[in-house]
Amino acid sequence: MIKLSSLNIANRNLVIRVDMNVPIKEGDVQDLTRIKACLPTINYALDQDAKILLVSHLGRPTEGTYEEIFSLKPVAKAASEIFGQRVEVIESIEDPAIFHGNSSIQLLENIRFFDGEKANTEELGDKLGNLGDLYVFDAFGTSHREQASTHSSIIHANAACSGILLEKEIEALTKALNNTQKPYTAIIGGAKVSTKLELIKNINSKADHVIVGGGIANTFIKAAGYEVGQSLIEESMVTIAKELLDQGKVILPEKVITSETFEGKNISERGISDVGINEMILDQLVSEKIKDIVLGSKTILWNGPLGVFENDYFSKGTEELSKEIAKSNGFSIAGGGETLSAINKFINKDDVSYCSTGGGAFLEFMEGKDLPSIQALKAKTYR
Ligand code: AMP
Numbered sequence: 001m002i003k004l005s006s007l008n009i010a011n012r013n014l015v016i017r018v019d020m021n022v023p024i025k026e027g028d029v030q031d032l033t034r035i036k037a038c039l040p041t042i043n044y045a046l047d048q049d050a051k052i053l054l055v056s057h058l059g060r061p062t063e064g065t066y067e068e069i070f071s072l073k074p075v076a077k078a079a080s081e082i083f084g085q086r087v088e089v090i091e092s093i094e095d096p097a098i099f100h101g102n103s104s105i106q107l108l109e110n111i112r113f114f115d116g117e118k119a120n121t122e123e124l125g126d127k128l129g130n131l132g133d134l135y136v137f138d139a140f141g142t143s144h145r146e147q148a149s150t151h152s153s154i155i156h157a158n159a160a161c162s163g164i165l166l167e168k169e170i171e172a173l174t175k176a177l178n179n180t181q182k183p184y185t186a187i188i189g190g191a192k193v194s195t196k197l198e199l200i201k202n203i204n205s206k207a208d209h210v211i212v213g214g215g216i217a218n219t220f221i222k223a224a225g226y227e228v229g230q231s232l233i234e235e236s237m238v239t240i241a242k243e244l245l246d247q248g249k250v251i252l253p254e255k256v257i258t259s260e261t262f263e264g265k266n267i268s269e270r271g272i273s274d275v276g277i278n279e280m281i282l283d284q285l286v287s288e289k290i291k292d293i294v295l296g297s298k299t300i301l302w303n304g305p306l307g308v309f310e311n312d313y314f315s316k317g318t319e320e321l322s323k324e325i326a327k328s329n330g331f332s333i334a335g336g337g338e339t340l341s342a343i344n345k346f347i348n349k350d351d352v353s354y355c356s357t358g359g360g361a362f363l364e365f366m367e368g369k370d371l372p373s374i375q376a377l378k379a380k381t382y383r
Pocket of ligand 1: 281
């Protein structure tokens with residue numbers, strides 16, 4: 001894969017596909033992580049006096065239609081503060097001001113407002129890919145999508161390369177996927193087995209221990225033959241959960257927190273064999289066995305909370321677990337939106353060796369899939 005650092009970009013015009021798909025409330029960006037993650041590539045380009053046109057999507061507007069709530073203007077405002085200079089918003093790909101404005105950093109309006117993005121058309125890909133001298137792909141978070149700005153643009157660009165964030169992501173995730181130091185422990189929590197089945201299967205074949213949490217744990221608890229009452233489980237996944245359990249790597253919680261409602265009616269601490277038929281398992285306690293495993297691991301992969309951690313009544317398991325990961329000396333890697341918000345809530349992000357900016361892309365990479373943008377970049381050769 002051609003790296004940005006291997007090319008001469010002095011005074012060149014760069015189109016950089018970034019992932020600035022951030023949460024916005026009443027015109028204000030709520031979480032700056034993804035914007036800050038673009039800094040290494042942007043600073044590198046600015047240091048070489050390159051001009052930059054950033055391209056990103058935001059949310060899910062109707063394709064080809066401008067919708068104010070999905071405008072990137074609030075992102076440009078936040079990015080201007082982070083980058084220390086004005087980020088100028090460009091509304092049209094045909095705008096002659098592209099690379100000729102007063103600012104060295106411009107941001108194209110939400111790429112999903114443009115016809116052809118979702119359909120991955122050659123026309124839009126060609127236009128985007130060759131708008132500048134070089135197409136830099138740095139949007140790891142969208143590298144699993146086959147769209148014009150993430151796929152066709154790379155294919156049709158005269159010159160395309162990976163950005164610094166993408167390189168960092170690939171390096172860290174590959175380390176957790178293929179070059180793992182053992183013991184290797186994966187923690188997979190969250191709502192549903194079905195959305196993470198491929199991940200669980202792939203990781204189960206590589207890791208020494210798979211700690212399950214959240215609704216996922218509930219399905220495994222049921223597969224182990226225990227009563228789960230009214231808990232969120234997936235009946236269709238019980239058989240496969242049983243097969244995975246029989247392979248001996250999955251570790252179930254010993255104690256869980258139950259309640260009769262999500263609001264916290266009759267909260268109780270129960271052994272996993274003592275859950276009542278009117279109860280829901282909404283959190284779990286981190287057992288001594290799990291603590292020992294986490295602390296003794298050389299590699300830790302974490303995706304998904306152990307309980308309904310958004311509610312303080314049911315956040316204890318996720319909090320305890322994140323603190324154990326923070327204490328561990330192993331290489332720890334975390335990914336997924338909920339997981340990162342748990343990390344931000346309970347520990348210092350720097351206590352985790354690597355936090356991926358990807359949600360879906362992180363899961364698919366860890367499932368062992370070839371992501372379309374990365375595949376397209378690998379096929380590019382030096383001119
Ligand atoms: P995911 O996106 O699959 O990682 O799922 C995260 C969501 O799972 C969070 O919003 C949690 O509230 C939810 N969750 C975690 N544990 C449970 C549980 N025991 N029952 C229901 N939902 C849960």
